[in-house]
Amino acid sequence: MSFSIGLSGLQAAAKDLEVTGNNVANSGTIGFKKSRAEFADIYASSFYTCVNKSAVGVRLDAVTQQFSQGNVELTDNTLDLAINGEGFFVLNSEAGQDGKVYTRNGAFQVDRDGYVVNSSGQRLQAYPPTTPNSAVSAFDTGKLEDIQLPLDNMAPKATTEVELQVNLNSDETVITGTTPPGPAFAFPTAPATDVDPTSYNWSTTYQVYDSLGKPRDVTMYFVKTAPDNWAVHVGMRDSAGVMQDVGGGTNTAIFTAAGVFDTATSTPNPIAVSVGPFLTPPDDNGAGALAFSIDMSNSTQYHNSRNNLNDVTQDGYTSGTLSGFDVDADGAIFSRYSNGKSYVLGQVAMANFKNPQGLQQLGDNNWGESYNSGEPIYAAAGDGRLGSIQSCALENSNVDLSQELVNMITAQRNYEANAKTISTSDQMTQTILNIR
Incomplete structure (x- = not known):
């Protein structure tokens, strides 16, 4: 009996060293989560009694993963993503159930087709x-789909709406x-002349x-015709440099x-601005006709204040x-893009589980859904219990090397002590055999 007790102790200490060594080996692995060996004692049971009284050894009960937060390290790669809090990135891979696997390793890159992938080529999932x-x-x-980054240029867009705020x-x-x-x-008729400045x-x-x-200059002229009343004229120059009326005549x-703009009157x-043939050939770039609207609803008129353009926004842009x-x-x-614009390409999808410790380890820093983990709950970063995403950063392993080295020493002592148990049992057996 003593031999089996010592042997079970040796096996337990060896497994403890194995788990500790695996933690140490992966201390530099991005997104790695350390494991812990958990043991249970073994009791001999008797057919005639309902209480177990005789301890006869130890066994490995489970190796559980510890999903505590790892330190976040800043990088210079925009597609390096770290999760602050709970949750996993979702990857498309045939290795997992329904082609999905889950990871905390956010070291992503772009493949030749523009898809965001990890080092194994598994594609990051996102909401379109x-x-x-x-x-x-x-x-x-x-909907979950592979996130694909565009690698082409942004096409230009002609202006269709202008919001003008003047005082x-x-x-x-x-x-x-x-x-x-x-x-x-x-408006003038000769190329070399401008609107008379005393007329507005x-x-x-x-x-x-x-x-x-191509950017085009729009000039608006304001003529006070009566108290609180203004005439508004809109002009643009043609290819010959002549200022043309494009605002449909006099607007009020x-x-x-x-002092508030009266939208009713x-x-x-x-x-409504309609730019006619002078923006088509023989103009210098052959652009088509241009039509847009100018909304002045937020404009004001105040006493003893300067005429001023407070704000202008328009929806057009160059390539x-x-x-x-x-x-x-x-x-x-x-x-x-270089024109100051940006497009929304998608939102990184995240997953969480009722029991993350029940996830199946698949290797390559990936986990798969299992019966013990429960089904994945998909959402976006910050929803529910899910953490936030930090760009230009990676989550390091949550292994504490100092603690693991202490655990290694403890497991080594346990191994030596159990070996001593076997040695002592051998000496006792030898003593009995030497009795004459």
Whole structure:
């Protein structure tokens, strides 16, 4: 009996050393989770008694994984992703159930087809955007698909909408169309001449984009015709340099007694701009006709204030070359372009389990679903118990080398003590055999 007790102790200590050695060996493995050997004592049972009283050894009960957080180390690769908190990345692989495996190793790269993959070529799963090729951060969370990064350039987009916020000085002089104070407003007909500056109170210029992405200057002229009333003219130069009327003639901007733009009486609002044939050949780039609207609803008119262009936004842009990618804390992936625009490409999908310790180890830092782990719960970073995602960072192994070295010494002492038990039992047996 003593031999079997000592032998079970030797086997347990050897297994403890094996688990500790595996932890030490993987202390530098990204996303590795350490394991712990758990033991149970063995009792001899008697047919005639219901209480076990005689201990006869020890056995390995389980090797459990410890999913505590590892230290996060910063890197210079945007596609290096670390999870702060609970959860796993989802990878597409035929090795797992339904082709899915799970990992904490966020060292990703791009393959030749633009897919985000790990070192084994398994593709990262993400939720696709509901509006492709846009900056709208809305995702179809009912669908998982391989995330593919575009490697081509962004095409230009012609301006279709302009939102203009100006402030006009209510103290400006009313221009009646006679001199003084000034002549009636009129666009010039000769290339070398401009609009008479005495025929308007203030002008401002901003840019829109044509169908080929070329910036075009738009000039707006404001003429005060009565208290709280302004005439608005919109002009653009043709290929010969002549300022042309593209705003459909005279538009009116009317303000309330509080200086707020009156959308009910201002006509039209928004102003419809139609740029005719002068943006087509013989222009220098052959762009097509351009049509856009100008919304002035947020404009104001205040006393003793300067005429000023406070803000202008428009939805057109020039072409752009791909300059990089960004990943935010919610896992949304954006492509950045040289024209300052960005597209939402998808949102990194994450998974969690009721019992992560029940996951099946598959190697290569991957786990698979098992009966003990329960089914995966898919969501985005930050949802429920899921942690956040940090770009340009990797989660290191959660192995504490100091603790593992202490465990190694303890397991070694246990091994030596159990070996001594066997040696002592052998001496006792030899003594009995020597009795004459």
